[in-house]
Amino acid sequence: MKHIVYKAYWNYEKEEEWLNSMSAQGLALTDYCWVRYVFENSEPGEYIYRIQFLEQRAKHPQSRKYIDFVESTGAECVATYLHWAYFRKKAADGPFELYTDIPSMMRHYRMIRAFWIPLAVVEYAAGIINIAVGTMPPFSLVNIVLGALVTLLGVGFTLMIANLTKKIRALKKRQLIVEA
Amino acid sequence: MPEAQGALTEAVFYILLSLTQPMHGYGIMQNVSELSRGRVVLGAGTLYGAINTLLEKGWITPCEGSPGERKKEYTITPAGRRAAEAEIARLSELLENGRRILGGEEQ
Numbered sequence: 239m240k241h242i243v244y245k246a247y248w249n250y251e252k253e254e255e256w257l258n259s260m261s262a263q264g265l266a267l268t269d270y271c272w273v274r275y276v277f278e279n280s281e282p283g284e285y286i287y288r289i290q291f292l293e294q295r296a297k298h299p300q301s302r303k304y305i306d307f308v309e310s311t312g313a314e315c316v317a318t319y320l321h322w323a324y325f326r327k328k329a330a331d332g333p334f335e336l337y338t339d340i341p342s343m344m345r346h347y348r349m350i351r352a353f354w355i356p357l358a359v360v361e362y363a364a365g366i367i368n369i370a371v372g373t374m375p376p377f378s379l380v381n382i383v384l385g386a387l388v389t390l391l392g393v394g395f396t397l398m399i400a401n402l403t404k405k406i407r408a409l410k411k412r413q414l415i416v417e418a
Numbered sequence: 419m420p421e422a423q424g425a426l427t428e429a430v431f432y433i434l435l436s437l438t439q440p441m442h443g444y445g446i447m448q449n450v451s452e453l454s455r456g457r458v459v460l461g462a463g464t465l466y467g468a469i470n471t472l473l474e475k476g477w478i479t480p481c482e483g484s485p486g487e488r489k490k491e492y493t494i495t496p497a498g499r500r501a502a503e504a505e506i507a508r509l510s511e512l513l514e515n516g517r518r519i520l521g522g523e524e525q
Contacts (some may be wrong), residue, residue, distance in 0.1 A: 290463065304466060307443055307462065307466050308462040308463070308466070310442070310444055310489065311444045311447055311462045312444065313462065332459070333459060335459070335461040336461045336462055336464070337460060337463045337464050337483040338461035338464045339428075341427070342461070342463055342467050342468075345467070367443060368472075397521035417428060418428065418524060
């Protein structure tokens with residue numbers, strides 16, 4: 239039976255935790271698009287899920303090649319969306335991690351951060367322009383509200399960027415002593 | 419001898435050791451896990467990045483006539499072998515000093 243859940247996540251690691259907690263309850267993700275998650279019944283805890291940001295869009299040949307590689311190691315790509323890929327592997331086959339050393343983990347976080355930075359800048363710019371236009375005569379409430387919403391989005395992106403920066407810093411510190 | 423190289427990561431060192439026989443990605447993952455008795459489990463993302471870097475460096479090379487992209491096999495090159503040997507020399511020094519200084523205290 240299919241179960242459809244609408245949910246939005248800012249943080250892919252929280253999203254991954256949620257998918258794994260759903261899987262523990264016997265609901266295995268089989269498809270995803272924007273805020274729409276499709277689950278199917280499975281044995282509780284049958285699958286481990288991992289979400290990954292791809293350097294290129296999922297349809298790009300370079301990404302296809304990578305997804306193919308991951309699948310050749312016994313994992314399955316259940317969904318892709320823009321730059322994101324959703325993988326799962328049977329828990330019975332042992333632990334499932336995509337990144338197992340600090341340099342590759344840092345690289346992954348850096349790619350995600352590099353993707354969000356221009357978006358945050360665009361949101362702030364659009365917000366400021368709208369608020370500026372709205373507050374100049376003739377005053378426009380629509381522009382002010384729109385500007386405020388867009389700026390808020392920019393703040394959300396900034397918090398995410400700060401969170402990633404914190405993680406990269408922690409890894410850098412760890413890297414001074416160990417490699418994994 | 420090539421110029422002194424930095425310490426190799428565990429992943430790279432074990433990948434080089436694995437590729438003394440032709441192997442595809444999943445084979446490397448299984449072999450590394452076996453060699454380290456389950457201690458080193460390479461993630462597919464980490465392994466993919468390492469393979470591409472080693473290919474660029476010319477330390478490994480794709481095997482001729484691999485059966486398709488998916489089961490592409492790789493093998494170590496003479497340069498890769500030299501790098502692994504240099505690493506063994508570096509590790510031996512660590513081991514010798516470690517045993518001499520810490521191991522000696524216990525005796």
